[in-house]
Amino acid sequence: MAVTLRDVARLAGVSSATASRALDPSASAATETRDRVMAAAAELGYIGNTVARSLRTSRTDTIGLLVPDVRNPFFTDLAYAIDKAATEVGLTVMMGSADEDGDAQDRYLVALERHRVDGLLVVPQGGPRPMLQRIVRAFPTVAIDRDADLGVPVVSSDSGGGMRALIDHVISLGHRRVAVVAGPQSTSTGRERLSAAREQLREHGLCLAPGDVVEGDFQLGSGLRAARTLLAATPPPDVIIAADALMALGVLTVLRERGLRLGTDVGVAAFDDNPWFAVLDTPVTVVAQDTARLGRQAVEALLARIAGREVEPSPVPTTLVVRSSLGEAARHGDPHFTPAARTKEDIHG
Incomplete structure (x- = not known):
């Protein structure tokens, strides 16, 4: 009944x-x-009346896509990849940007429900909110990037593997004091990247002290605030790793404000690539995600769910892109390279 x-x-x-x-x-x-x-x-x-009607009618060949913040370069690229993959199979994408806000997510979910989309691709905001739980019962749904315990397939990158590779690279360059601008711990990606950094540092006999981690929100402002906090430490870190490109931009901005040399005074690396990272005077070392593959895999998984088939997507591999922002150029020229000595005044400006 x-x-x-x-x-x-x-x-x-x-x-x-x-x-x-x-x-x-x-x-x-x-x-x-x-x-x-x-x-x-x-x-x-x-299941509301609108959804019930949609389940009794033919397909609309429209899918919904809900991302946290379209200003974030990773989600911009991901949305583009999903739209291209969907177009190739005759689907139209309706997209919303929730601005990392659960209430905004709920509003978009209601709108997508009313438009009777055939299925939903969603990057969840935080945990399994009631509205999202209701919607995933009504529509074929695939989560992307983040796992919110919704009981649906999750298409994501191998964040842990990427972070472990980055930590190994950082340590190989002679750095020992590492700090992290972490993603929000309410998200699975934020937790996974920070956990992998901690675990891999322990493999090298090192650790992240409480003051070496500042939690951000995957947005620019938190990167600015985190960098100012971390650079106020005594001693300051050799390297700051930002868990996404926008927070990395915040860190780079603070370094520039203080006249610090990237890769010499302080090393910086990012999880996520961005085209302009490669064209800076000191190009930024990153863990790059394959957004094109993520988009294709997400659309394929959703089509399977619409057809009533079960799917278990495998994590999409990431790539460590080595450039110069951790002092790689100096390390390449001198096998005995160690981070440059810096005074408190040098770093604090």
Whole structure:
């Protein structure tokens, strides 16, 4: 027997009208009420009328794509790759950018529900929020980049392998004091990259002290703040690793403000590549993700789910791109190279 809106309202202890408003992020509802109603809908597996109609009709040849922040170069490239892969198989992509905000994610999910997309590709914001849980019960869904325990296939890069390769490279250059601008620990990618850095440093007999890690949010501002915090330490780090390109840009900006030489005074590396990283005076060493392959694999996985087939995607390999921002040029010319000696005044400006 189908679950109705009245069932949801009864479980949540509200009227049907209140439940309807709470399930519509564009309508007014108290936060506590909205959370209670969404939790009830998720528990009962409620599918709204719009979704129920879509399940009874033919395909629309449209899929939804929800990314956290279209300003982030990685997600821009990923969205492009997904659109190209979808076009090749006759699909149209409707995209939303949630700005790393769970409430914005909910609003876009409702919009995609109303447009009756055939399936959904989503980079989840944080954990398994009630609205997202409800939607994945109603639509074939594939998660990309982040695993939010939704019980759906996850297409992602081998973040752990990429970070381990980067740490090995950093240590091979003679660096010992490593700091990390970590991604948000509410995301699986943020946790995986930081955990891999810790574990691989331990393999080399080193560790990340509490002051060597600053949690960011995969956006520029947090990279700026993290760099200022890390460079205030005594002694400052030899190397700062940023868990994404935007936070790396923040670190590079602070180094430039303080007149510090990239790769000589402080080494910087990033997880994620960007075209302009290669054309800086000191090109930036990165762990590059294969966005084209991620996009193709995500679309293929979603098509399988739409067809009712189970899929278990394998992590997409990453590539360590060695340039000069960790002092590689100096190391190449001198087999006994060690990071340049620096005073507190040099670093703090």
